[in-house]
Amino acid sequence: GISKDDNILEIPSIPNPFPELCCSPFTSVLSASLLPKATSRKKQVIKVYSEDDTSRALEVPSDITARDVCQLLILKNHYIDDHSWTLFEQLTRTGLGRAIEDHELVMEVQSNWVTEEENKLYFRKNYAKYEFFKNPLSFFPDRMISFPSETNAAVSHSGILQMFLSSSTYPEIHGYLHAKEQGKKSWKKLYFFLRRSGLYFSTKGTSKEPRHLQFFCEFSNSDMYMSLTGKKISGAPTNYGFCFKPNKSGGTRDLKQLCADDEQSRTCWMTAVRLLKYGMQLYQNYMQPYQGRSVCSPLNMTPMRSISENSLVAMDFSGNRSRVIENPTEALSVAVEEGLAWRRRGCLRLNSHGSPIAMSSMAIHRSQSWFHHKISREEAQRLILQHGLVDGVFLVRDSQSNPKTFVLSLSHGLKIKHFQIVPLEDDGKLFYTLDDGHTRFTDLIQLVEFYQLNKGVLPCKLKHYCARIAL
Numbered sequence: 001g002i003s004k005d006d007n008i009l010e011i012p013s014i015p016n017p018f019p020e021l022c023c024s025p026f027t028s029v030l031s032a033s034l035l036p037k038a039t040s041r042k043k044q045v046i047k048v049y050s051e052d053d054t055s056r057a058l059e060v061p062s063d064i065t066a067r068d069v070c071q072l073l074i075l076k077n078h079y080i081d082d083h084s085w086t087l088f089e090q091l092t093r094t095g096l097g098r099a100i101e102d103h104e105l106v107m108e109v110q111s112n113w114v115t116e117e118e119n120k121l122y123f124r125k126n127y128a129k130y131e132f133f134k135n136p137l138s139f140f141p142d143r144m145i146s147f148p149s150e151t152n153a154a155v156s157h158s159g160i161l162q163m164f165l166s167s168s169t170y171p172e173i174h175g176y177l178h179a180k181e182q183g184k185k186s187w188k189k190l191y192f193f194l195r196r197s198g199l200y201f202s203t204k205g206t207s208k209e210p211r212h213l214q215f216f217c218e219f220s221n222s223d224m225y226m227s228l229t230g231k232k233i234s235g236a237p238t239n240y241g242f243c244f245k246p247n248k249s250g251g252t253r254d255l256k257q258l259c260a261d262d263e264q265s266r267t268c269w270m271t272a273v274r275l276l277k278y279g280m281q282l283y284q285n286y287m288q289p290y291q292g293r294s295v296c297s298p299l300n301m302t303p304m305r306s307i308s309e310n311s312l313v314a315m316d317f318s319g320n321r322s323r324v325i326e327n328p329t330e331a332l333s334v335a336v337e338e339g340l341a342w343r344r345r346g347c348l349r350l351n352s353h354g355s356p357i358a359m360s361s362m363a364i365h366r367s368q369s370w371f372h373h374k375i376s377r378e379e380a381q382r383l384i385l386q387h388g389l390v391d392g393v394f395l396v397r398d399s400q401s402n403p404k405t406f407v408l409s410l411s412h413g414l415k416i417k418h419f420q421i422v423p424l425e426d427d428g429k430l431f432y433t434l435d436d437g438h439t440r441f442t443d444l445i446q447l448v449e450f451y452q453l454n455k456g457v458l459p460c461k462l463k464h465y466c467a468r469i470a471l
Contacts, residue, residue, distance in 0.1 A: 041062065043062065045058065045060075046069070046106060046110070048069065048087070049122050049123070050470055050471040051124055051383070051466075051467070051468045051469055052470055056076075058073075063107070065103055065106070066087040066102055066103070066104050069087055069106055070087055070123065077471065079469075082125075083289045084125045084126055084127050084129060085124075085126075087099075087122070088100065088122040088123075088126075089122075090120045091225065092119055095229035096226065097228045099126050099129060100121075101274075101278060102288070106121070112247050112248060125387055125464070125466075126387060126388045127393055129388065130282075131388070139267060139268060140160060140173070143175070144173055144174060144265060145160075145171050145173055146171065148163075148169050148171075165283055167279070170196050173193070173194040173272045174193045174206075174208070175192065175265055175269075176190070176261065177190065177201075177258045177259065178238070178261075179192075179201065179216070179258055180236070180258075180259075183253065187235075187236065187259065191205065191206045192269075194276065198215060199219075199273075200214060201213070201216050217244050221246055222245055222256075224244055224245075225242065225245055226241070226242050226270070227257075227259075228382060236259045238259050240263055240265070241259045242259075242260070242269070243255045243257040243258060267389070364443050365445055368396075368445060368448070369465060369468070374400075376400060377418065380407075380409040381416050383395060383466045384409060384411050389411045390463070390464065391460045392411065392461055392462055392463025392464060393464045393465075394408060394411070394462045394463075395465060396409075404423055405423065407420055407421065408434065410458060412459040412460050419434055419457075420434075421433070421444065421447065422434075430442075434458070435456065435457040438457075448462060
């Protein structure tokens with residue numbers, strides 16, 4: 001049943017399989033396959049690529065999971081683990097890609113590759129990986145979901161997830177999709193239904209009478225991919241394609257290709273299939289980083305910080321008496337304010353010595369991880385899509401249409417929006433602005449920091465940047 005407090009998910013707690021790894025906040029949670037005693041097992045070499053196409057060969061145990069490959073790379077590169085690092089599989093020839101689930105065995109994924117194909121494993125962040133556990137209602141629009149008749153109509157936040165994760169009930173997802181006809185070039189718009197036994201379409205409008213339902217595919221022996229090329233390769237009617245590829249398949253003719261009318265419905269279908277295919281395992285993957293670290297409800301958890309970090313507090317020394325700042329947002333804005341004031345003082349100090357600071361502030365953004373030099377609008381959209389369409393995923397790039405301006409590309413409401421950053425000259429000084437000069441910044445770093453704390457004219461604050469990491 002659904003508890004009184006809707007935020008708490010009544011799911012049996014999953015015991016932590018490696019309690020000895022969780023006692024210190026500094027140890028990374030690695031599973032048994034990476035512990036020293038595993039040396040006797042068979043090792044294999046895998047090659048992992050990063051966004052800028054640098055690659056790294058890793059010698060790993062043959063039963064290594066995707067999460068452990070990520071943990072290895074995080075450790076080797078001293079990255080911060082924010083639980084969003086993910087291994088992606090990219091099928092180069094067909095332009096398909098998918099995030100490999102944390103528990104999947106990497107060798108098994110590779111064993112489905114046809115030898116002559118140039119497929120690749122990528123290591124990058126995916127902020128949308130477990131977003132539906134935090135905010136399920138936005139993933140399942142009312143028009144696409146119906147519940148078993150015995151449940152009441154208004155199903156709560158945690159209720160939806162409980163239904164997806166329990167083995168007895170399963171909400172039905174339904175709606176129109178374009179399907180590519182087997183062996184033909186044409187696409188047909190049909191009304192689909194997702195059930196435990198698989199995906200079906202209606203041969204008669206939106207009728208769900210058993211005699212009108214025709215089986216389309218099941219999921220246990222196939223993997224679901226997103227189309228990364230949009231309409232180009234497959235001649236799809238929209239850019240929101242996804243497909244099912246049978247394991248050990250004979251190639252493109254065995255793909256079951258589908259296409260949604262918008263990003264929200266594609267996300268809904270793909271999330272529902274993941275929950276259907278992996279169920280409780282997904283919840284365990286989502287919970288694993290928090291195991292044994294905290295007693296609060298898993299659904300409103302934030303990743304733990306180390307003890308040394310927790311013992312520091314933000315102080316406000318601006319008044320007569322100093323006070324501890326409790327509100328984290330205020331603490332962050334005070335910190336940025338101090339940083340900006342410090343940088344302004346630094347600039348003035350340098351300027352008085354006649355150093356050519358104007359030039360360096362022009363190019364100061366080049367070194368920033370969120371800045372992408374000379375990439376196209378399409379490439380920016382692909383990057384953001386691959387990092388997950390969560391509100392606040394962003395990057396800054398050079399404008400292609402106007403060489404002196406920049407563009408902020410931002411994900412919001414499952415759409416990607418582009419905002420022009422224009423340079424303004426006033427009184428011999430150069431400023432950057434997003435809102436026709438109402439708010440001005442001396443450089444792009446200052447602009448990004450401001451919009452990380454204030455949404456201003458943007459639909460949401462800047463949260464996660466798409467970084468070009470090198471391995």
